[in-house]
Amino acid sequence: MRKLFEYETKRILPRIEAILSVEKERKGELRSWIRHHKFNDDLARFSDISNSATLKLNSQWTKAILAALPDTFWSVSQEGMVQLDKTGSAASLRLLSIMWEGAEEDKSILHQKVRKDVMQELFNNIPLPDRRAYKEMLSWVDGPEGEAGHFSGETRFGLMLYHLELLMDSMVAEQDKLWRKEVLLDDAQTTPVAMREKFSAIAVRQMSYFIDRCCAYGNNNLTTPDSLLALLSAHMSCNKAVLEYAAMNNRGVEAREMTVNFLRVLNQYGIQEVPIEFGPLNPTECEHAISTIMQTWFGYRGKLIQSGTEFAKHMTNSDIQTIVDLSRELQEVYIVSRGSIPMTPKEQAQQIHGGSQNRFIFALVLAAAFYSKIRTDREFSVGKNASYAIFPDRQSIKRGDSLSIHARDVLLKAYGLVFFGNRDWDLLAEGIEQYAGGTEIRRLHNQAILLYAVKGRTTKELMGLYECLTQLQNEPALVFTRIGMKST
Structure with missing residues (x-):
């Protein structure tokens, strides 16, 4: 393998530091660490992979494909929880969707292709004898085409990180189910936020111990060869998920x-x-009721329209029809994605979120977006014009464009805040902020678990984690016996 020139080494080390999230005070140790582990050939191979990605995309390719997670991105809370709070435009959901139009479609295709190429090249450049050990863990899986939440492609290790998140969610859901049964909480009442936060904190401790045991198993029992390229691949999958x-x-x-x-x-x-009108309605009746309410409240000479207030601008017939149409779309997406979690199958999610009252709440958050000055970040950062209105503009409506993934995510989250932040069919602002804080903590906990699972781990530890997560789906008893834990 060729030896890198000094200028090449200096150029590539910062990229490796950002991918591995090397702490500022330890960046000077990276070159010695590479030399100690005899990773110089891997360093040269990664330099070639990086040069190829730069030619295909640009010098900021690690940012574009969500591969870099420098330590400057995060901080530690008073409770000792690691959280990302300084990511800026580096954090995006653009790789979770292939539903784009025009120039953004071209960008999406390019970013997806470069990420796949990089991940495959990292695996292909591992020397053949070592590559066999990583074949299953780092092989690439093309994802199905679909809406937000469907992956466009990922390594098998990256997919197992997703199962780590599902495990966390299942633990929280199981504790919630048992507690509700114990206190005889009515199905119409949501679990108090404080209890959900408590369940999530318990799940963090349980998952941390499970991860430690899996990694210890790998470190003590596997003969996985060390590889800088394999380590970079695993960290890139983690970084994408965390961002x-x-x-x-x-x-x-x-x-x-x-x-x-x-x-x-x-x-x-x-x-x-x-409104009381939204009882047991069929879809056609429900859409007519939504159109009537929106026209009555926000249409021309609507009863809430008043100059100098938040509702100074009235909705046109086209705006109202857009709300009717998008409320249907959002409801369908919510039921098959967020409404269906491990403890809530799709059929039950349909019962909980598929009614006409639910459909009205989806329409209501669209109306909130219509009148809101809140803007969301562009999925592909474009300098000063880096945000856009959540409600689609008239040209987008005319073209029939799909909702962008960030706008859709805001609207789906808004529905969840209204539905779960209230009792029965109330639409009260109070309580939503508290509920929102609880959901943010849940996401921070999942984020922290991903970081804990990968950062600072050896390749043997990561292989141990991968094997345990893979076999856990079919042979849980075997896994728990192997790592010295009791199956619950």
Whole structure:
């Protein structure tokens, strides 16, 4: 393998530092660490991979494909929880969707292709004898085409990190289920935020111990060869997942501000619950009721339209039809994605979120977006024009464009805030902020677990984690016996 020139080494080390999230005070140790582990050939191979990615994309390719996670991105809370709070435009959900139009479609295709090429080249450049050990863990899986939440492609290790998140969610859901049964909480009442936060904190401790045991198993029992390229691949999968959580948190903040501000005004007008008209309606009746309510409240000479207020601008017939159409789309997406979690199958999610009252709440958060000044970050950063209105503009409506992934995420989160932040069919602003804080903590906990699982680990430890997570789906008893834990 060729030896890198000094200028090449100096150029590539900062990229490796950003991918591995090397702490500022330890960056001077990276070259010695590479030399000690005899990773010089891997360093040269990664330099070639990086040069190829730069030619295909640009010198900021690690940022574009969500591969870099420098230590400057995060801080540690008073409770000792690691959290990302300084990511800026680096955090995005753009790689979770292939639904784009025009120039952004071209960018999406390019970014997806470069990420796949980089991940495959990292694996292909591992020397053949060592490559066999990583074949299953680092092989690439093309994802299905679909809406937000469907991956465009990922390594098998990256997919197992997603299962780590599902495990966390399942633990929280199981504790919630048992507690509700114990205190005889009615199905119509949501679990108090403080209890959900408590369940999430317990799940963090349980998951941390599980991860430690899996990694210890790998370190003590596997003969996986060391590889800088394998380590970089695993960290890139982790970094992408963590940056997407950071983007979700950003969208959550936007959803909270937009929704609370809108509902406060509605509450002042005496609107505090879903209108009684939204009982057991069929889809056609429901759409007619939404159109009628929106016209009555916000249409030309609507009863809430008043100059000099938040509702100074009236909705056109086209705006109202857009709300009707998008409320249907959002409801369908919510049921098959966020409404269906491990403890809530799709059929149950349909019962919980598929009614006409739910459909009205989706329409209501779209109305909130119509009147809100809150903007969301562009998925592909474009300098000063780095944000856009959540409600689609007239040209987008005319073209029939799909909602961009960030706008859709804000609206889905806004629905969740209204539905879970209230009792029965209330539409009260109070309580939503508290509920929003609880959901943010859940996302921070999932984010922290991903970082804990990967950062600072050896390749043997990561292989141990991968094997345990893979076998846990079919042979849980075997896994728990192997790592010295009791199956619950």
